Structure formats: C-alpha cells, structure tokens
Amino acid sequence: MMNSMNNQALVSELENRFSLLNVDLVSESQVAIDISNNDVHTVLAYLKSLGWKQLSMLTNVDWIEEGKYQLVYIIFNWDNPIYIQVRTKIERENPVFRTVTSVYPGAKYYERDVHEFFGVKFEGNPDSEKQLFLENWDDLPPLRKDFDAKAYSDRKYAKREYTKDFSNKGGKK
Amino acid sequence: MREIKLFLGPQHPGMHGNTSVHMYVEGDIIKKSYLLPGMLHRGFEKGMEQRTWINNIALIPRICVVEPDINEMVFAMGVETLAGIEVPERAHYIRMIILELARISIHLMAYGGIGGPTGHYTLMYHAQADRNRILEIFEKITGHRIYHQYIVPGGVRKDLPVGIEDEINEFLDDLASRYLEIRDLGIENPTIRKRLVDHILLPSEVVWELGVTGVGMRSATNKPYDLRKVLPYARYDQIDFEVPMADYSDAECRVDLKLQEVVQCIGIIKQCLAKMPEGPVRAKMDGNALKFRVPKGQVYAAVESSRGEFGYYIVSDGGTKPYRVAVRGASFPQGLLGVEKYLPGTRLDDAALWFDTMGVCSPEIDR
Numbered sequence: 001m002m003n004s005m006n007n008q009a010l011v012s013e014l015e016n017r018f019s020l021l022n023v024d025l026v027s028e029s030q031v032a033i034d035i036s037n038n039d040v041h042t043v044l045a046y047l048k049s050l051g052w053k054q055l056s057m058l059t060n061v062d063w064i065e066e067g068k069y070q071l072v073y074i075i076f077n078w079d080n081p082i083y084i085q086v087r088t089k090i091e092r093e094n095p096v097f098r099t100v101t102s103v104y105p106g107a108k109y110y111e112r113d114v115h116e117f118f119g120v121k122f123e124g125n126p127d128s129e130k131q132l133f134l135e136n137w138d139d140l141p142p143l144r145k146d147f148d149a150k151a152y153s154d155r156k157y158a159k160r161e162y163t164k165d166f167s168n169k170g171g172k173k
Numbered sequence: 174m175r176e177i178k179l180f181l182g183p184q185h186p187g188m189h190g191n192t193s194v195h196m197y198v199e200g201d202i203i204k205k206s207y208l209l210p211g212m213l214h215r216g217f218e219k220g221m222e223q224r225t226w227i228n229n230i231a232l233i234p235r236i237c238v239v240e241p242d243i244n245e246m247v248f249a250m251g252v253e254t255l256a257g258i259e260v261p262e263r264a265h266y267i268r269m270i271i272l273e274l275a276r277i278s279i280h281l282m283a284y285g286g287i288g289g290p291t292g293h294y295t296l297m298y299h300a301q302a303d304r305n306r307i308l309e310i311f312e313k314i315t316g317h318r319i320y321h322q323y324i325v326p327g328g329v330r331k332d333l334p335v336g337i338e339d340e341i342n343e344f345l346d347d348l349a350s351r352y353l354e355i356r357d358l359g360i361e362n363p364t365i366r367k368r369l370v371d372h373i374l375l376p377s378e379v380v381w382e383l384g385v386t387g388v389g390m391r392s393a394t395n396k397p398y399d400l401r402k403v404l405p406y407a408r409y410d411q412i413d414f415e416v417p418m419a420d421y422s423d424a425e426c427r428v429d430l431k432l433q434e435v436v437q438c439i440g441i442i443k444q445c446l447a448k449m450p451e452g453p454v455r456a457k458m459d460g461n462a463l464k465f466r467v468p469k470g471q472v473y474a475a476v477e478s479s480r481g482e483f484g485y486y487i488v489s490d491g492g493t494k495p496y497r498v499a500v501r502g503a504s505f506p507q508g509l510l511g512v513e514k515y516l517p518g519t520r521l522d523d524a525a526l527w528f529d530t531m532g533v534c535s536p537e538i539d540r
Contacts (some may be wrong), residue, residue, distance in 0.1 A: 026472050029404055054384050056475065059499035061488050073487065074473050083473050090222040106384035108395055109509040133211040133539060143219055
C-alpha cells in the first residue's frame with residue numbers, strides 16, 4: 001500500500017489514526033512514539049499490517065523517580081527501513097501488562113526476560129513467569145534501579161578469609 | 174518407545190559456549206527441547222549503568238566473545254546519534270575494515286565449527302589457523318587480539334599503523350587464492366554434504382515468526398535483507414558489494430552463504446583500503462573524558478553482525494553514566510524460541526549442526 005514512507009509521513013499517518021502522547025524523530029531512520037496502554041496492541045497490529053513485521057526487541061526502562069516502568073517495543077520493516085520505538089508507561093508497583101505474543105510470537109522470550117529482570121507480569125503468556133537466566137533468584141528483580149548489586153553480594157556471599165599470608169616480609173619466609 | 178531426557182552441553186564438542194539444551198528424545202528423534210541459558214550471565218546491562226560512558230568502552234566488547242567489534246560499533250553509533258558527534262571520514266573506513274575482518278574471522282570460525290559435529294576436525298584447524306592471522310592483524314592495529322576497544326564514540330582510538338595495508342592485502346589475496354580449497358575441505362566434502370543437504374530446514378514463515386535475521390533470513394526469503402544495504406551505516410553506501418541470498422534454506426545453503434559472504438568481505442576491505450582518505454580518525458571532544466555527558470534521549474542502534482541484526486537500546490538521562498542499555502543479541506530469537514519450537518523433529522545427531530548453522534551464540538543471549 002505505501003512503499004517507502006519517510007519518517008514524517010509515517011508519523012502523520014499514525015497521528016491520524018491514534019492519539020499519540022508524544023512523538024520523537026530520533027533520526028531519519030528512527031521514530032519513537034509514546035502511546036497509552038490500551039493502544040499498544042492496536043498500534044502494533046496496525047504497524048505489522050503495514051510491513052513492520054519484525055519485533056527487534058522488547059525491553060523496559062525503570063523510571064524510578066516517576067514511579068513508572070516504560071515498556072519499549074522496537075519494530076522494524078525490512079522493505080521500508082525505519083525503526084519504530086513504541087513506548088508505553090505502566091505502574092512500577094505490581095507491574096502487569098498484557099502479552100503481545102498474539103501479534104508478535106517472537107515476543108515470548110523477550111517477555112520472559114523482562115519479567116525476570118523487572119518483575120513485569122505478562123497476562124496471557126504463562127511461560128513468562130518461569131525462571132530463565134537467574135537460577136533460584138531470591139531478591140528484587142536485578143535491573144530495577146533500587147536493587148543494589150553490592151549489598152546483594154555482601155549479603156549473599158561470605159567474606160572470604162585468606163589462610164595464606166601473601167604480605168611481603170622483605171623476601172624472608 | 175521410551176522417552177529419555179538428555180542434556181546437550183555445556184560440555185560437548187558441538188555446543189557453542191556455555192549453554193545447554195534440555196531435550197526429550199524418543200529413539201534418536203528430539204520430541205521436546207528447550208535452552209537452559211544463564212551459565213554465562215554476567216550482568217552486563219546492570220554493569221553498564223554503573224560505569225561512565227567512557228569506562229563502558231572497556232566493558233562492552235566482552236558481551237560477545239567471538240565478535241566483539243559489533244558491540245563497540247553499536248555503542249559508538251548510539252552515543253554519536255544522541256550527542257550529535259560527526260565522525261571523520263577516515264574513521265568510517267577504518268571501522269568498516271575492522272568490522273569486515275571480524276566478519277571473515279567469525280564466518281571462518283563458524284565454518285570450522287561444523288567440523289566438530291561432523292567429525293572432520295581438520296576443517297576446524299584450518300579455519301582457526303586463518304582466523305589466527307586475522308587476530309594477528311588486529312593485534313598490530315589495536316594492540317589486542319580479541320577485545321580491541323578500538324571503535325570509540327567519535328571515531329577510532331588511533332590511526333592504522335604504517336604498512337598494515339600491505340599485510341591485510343597479502344592476507345586477503347592468500348585467503349582468496351585458497352577459497353576453493355577451503356570449500357573442498359568442508360562444504361564440498363561428500364560425507365559432510367550428506368549431513369547438510371536437505372537437512373535442518375528454515376522456511377520463510379518461520380523466519381518471520383521467530384524474528385530470525387542475518388544469513389538465516391536471507392537464505393529463506395531470497396531478499397537482500399542486510400542492514401549494510403537496507404540501512405547503511407558507516408560508509409557502506411559508497412562500497413560496491415553484493416548480498417548473497419537464496420530461496421531454499423537448508424543447512425548446506427546457510428553455510429554456503431557464509432562462505433560467499435567471506436568473498437564479499439574481501440572485496441569490501443580491498444575497496445576500503447583503496448578509497449580511504451587521509452585525515453583525522455577521531456572527532457575532537459573537549460573536556461574531561463570521565464565527565465563526558467550524553468544529552469538526554471533514547472535511541473536504538475543496530476548493525477549487521479555475522480548472525481544478523483545486533484543492536485543496543487541506549488537511554489541517557491543527561492548524566493555521566495548511561496541510564497539503561499539493553500542488548501539485542503542477534504541469535505536471541507532462534508536460540509530460545511527457535512530451540513523450543515523448531516528443534517523438535519530433528520535427529521539427535523543433527524542437534525549440534527542445528528546450533529552451528531542457525532548461528533546460535535550463547536554469550537549474547539545471556540549477556
């Protein structure tokens with residue numbers, strides 16, 4: 001339908017159809033749009049029908065001062081090379097969102113990844129709550145800004161006591 | 174027949190790095206499988222938030238062990254987009270030389286890798302010997318064999334040493350002259366062909382479903398879906414090269430495309446060496462490097478790695494450290510979802526070949 005749209009044409013196309021909270025033209029080949037939670041699935045499905053068939057990445061940013069998480073879906077169209085960051089903010093406490101595996105099946109493991117590192121529950125993706133990278137993790141999800149890696153390691157692992165004395169005694173044994 | 178639970182890896186000649194596949198087999202057919210990552214998880218994304226932009230240059234190459242230069246490149250590209258840094262012309266060409274040398278080395282390594290599961294270790298030794306010569310060239314250019322820390326925001330760390338052009342040309346000519354011999358050792362070898370031809374198929378619907386990129390995508394869709402062509406970074410738009418592609422993706426086809434890409438890489442490097450202008454190699458940045466700040470913004474930078482689209486999502490809040498960096502490993506889709514959905518049905522002895530020809534790299538999945 002629309003071959004080779006540039007980023008501004010793409011944004012005006014989206015603005016006509018959806019209410020965008022914020023638009024950021026990152027570069028000639030990259031656009032970032034902020035949308036409300038309820039628009040995510042319709043926007044992604046619409047963009048997929050336009051040819052943005054590849055979900056390059058799903059990730060999350062922890063805006064701790066605002067008390068929000070920001071989910072970022074990065075999608076790409078190989079025939080009309082523009083990266084689109086589709087971003088939406090969700091609550092930081094008890095974060096829950098709906099899965100997008102119905103639109104992008106490849107999101108399955110990205111959602112698992114985000115669940116493990118940020119604690120976001122994805123409704124409709126039962127596998128998303130299984131352990132993936134971190135074995136027997138027993139603390140806050142580690143990529144949250146309030147997780148202190150140093151304190152965790154001090155608490156979890158005992159201070160090692162050295163039995164050998166490596167200090168230099170002037171060359172004498 | 175009784176179903177048996179098996180682990181492939183992490184200690185297995187055909188497994189690539191520190192990851193394991195949990196599989197249920199009936200006879201020698203895999204019925205169910207999934208990847209068990211996490212053995213190589215080093216917490217890079219957290220670590221990058223705790224270091225300054227400049228300190229990160231030393232950290233990021235370690236994300237992918239065999240192909241570190243793409244990490245440096247995407248990090249530099251992201252920072253340059255956010256901070257609006259203009260890279261000098263010569264630095265673009267030097268970056269392309271480094272990236273293409275790395276691509277040759279990793280394609281050779283992957284090609285040698287099929288020697289393990291097929292029992293032809295000679296292939297691996299030959300491929301590694303050629304890779305070693307590339308590492309020696311890297312050592313002369315950057316001072317390091319593996320983790321170069323050479324491509325930095327604003328250009329490259331230092332200029333090429335005098336006379337390295339001759340050495341690179343000599344190596345490339347030698348490699349090109351032995352191209353048919355290298356093919357004969359592996360992909361033309363009848364016993365290896367029996368394991369590759371019409372095995373381990375990757376249909377184009379699966380490519381789109383999983384989100385596979387790189388050689389896998391080009392071998393199935395017959396389209397030049399290569400970021401160097403589609404969305405040229407550095408100066409790939411001024412270089413003449415072809416993207417090998419095919420419309421029937423079996424294991425043999427994907428290995429063949431990798432070898433054809435090596436030929437293209439040789440051409441790219443030769444053109445870069447001939448076209449490279451004189452001049453500075455690093456943009457001037459004033460002030461204390463440790464207090465270098467990147468303007469607020471969120472950007473996704475991606476390059477074509479040997480396994481497909483490799484990217485960083487970089488978030489800056491205007492501080493001296495990145496606020497968040499997320500890594501898209503190129504083999505994340507086929508490594509996790511692909512193993513779960515499309516490894517079943519394969520014969521057990523083809524599983525290691527599946528990993529090799531799909532290009533699964535565990536360090537970038539674990540991060």
